[in-house]
Amino acid sequence: AQKITQTQPGMFVQEKEAVTLDCTYDTSDQSYGLFWYKQPSSGEMIFLIYQGSYDEQNATEGRYSLNFQKARKSANLVISASQLGDSAMYFCAMSPTGGFKTIFGAGTRLFVKA
Amino acid sequence: SAVISQKPSRDICQRGTSLTIQCQVDSQVTMMFWYRQQPGQSLTLIATANQGSEATYESGFVIDKFPISRPNLTFSTLTVSNMSPEDSSIYLCSTQLSTDTQYFGPGTRLTVL
Numbered sequence: 154a155q156k157i158t159q160t161q162p163g164m165f166v167q168e169k170e171a172v173t174l175d176c177t178y179d180t181s182d183q184s185y186g187l188f189w190y191k192q193p194s195s196g197e198m199i200f201l202i203y204q205g206s207y208d209e210q211n212a213t214e215g216r217y218s219l220n221f222q223k224a225r226k227s228a229n230l231v232i233s234a235s236q237l238g239d240s241a242m243y244f245c246a247m248s249p250t251g252g253f254k255t256i257f258g259a260g261t262r263l264f265v266k267a
Numbered sequence: 268s269a270v271i272s273q274k275p276s277r278d279i280c281q282r283g284t285s286l287t288i289q290c291q292v293d294s295q296v297t298m299m300f301w302y303r304q305q306p307g308q309s310l311t312l313i314a315t316a317n318q319g320s321e322a323t324y325e326s327g328f329v330i331d332k333f334p335i336s337r338p339n340l341t342f343s344t345l346t347v348s349n350m351s352p353e354d355s356s357i358y359l360c361s362t363q364l365s366t367d368t369q370y371f372g373p374g375t376r377l378t379v380l
Binding site for chain 1 (some may be wrong): 300309311312315345363368369
């Protein structure tokens with residue numbers, strides 16, 4: 154069975170510092186994709202970054218990077234130079250390639266302090 | 268990318284009534300997905316809606332409670348029937364244009380009194 158685990162219910166980070174949000178996963182699929190989403194208090198789900206299981210390089214999108222360690226089944230999100238607007242809920246998710254069904258972790262609430 | 272809109276954005280409903288949520292995508296897509304997010308919880312997939320066939324429901328969700336329509340490749344509706352306070356959630360529709368891109372609508376925030 155597939156499973157996503159986010160062990161940090163809440164995280165605090167000082168503005169302008171970097172923060173790592175943890176995500177581990179379990180799957181028997183050989184090919185899969187990993188996603189990170191941001192959910193502000195408005196409730197919308199904002200796509201941040203994607204990593205394919207066969208991608209050799211870690212994905213990066215602006216201030217977001219994904220630290221993908223396949224052998225350890227981890228896909229941590231790194232946010233550099235945190236901003237006050239980064240305060241939100243962050244969800245890690247996984248989808249089997251071609252399967253189109255995505256499962257989500259429990260989420261981590263990030264608080265950025267001024 | 269895909270632009271997804273949902274109506275209504277929020278609603279407050281009485282117990283025992285039904286609400287239909289609309290989801291519109293700005294391009295033709297094969298599959299649309301409906302998720303529920305209960306307060307303080309993560310997202311749970313309710314069903315997958317394919318055009319021209321019945322929706323496929325996940326374990327714990329049934330058609331009588333959450334009927335879904337998919338009349339064309341850009342539109343879908345989810346009805347929450349015979350509502351109770353436990354149905355208070357954010358309901359989100361979603362589509363996946365490719366394996367590496369999944370987009371969500373802005374969500375419908377439902378409160379049942």
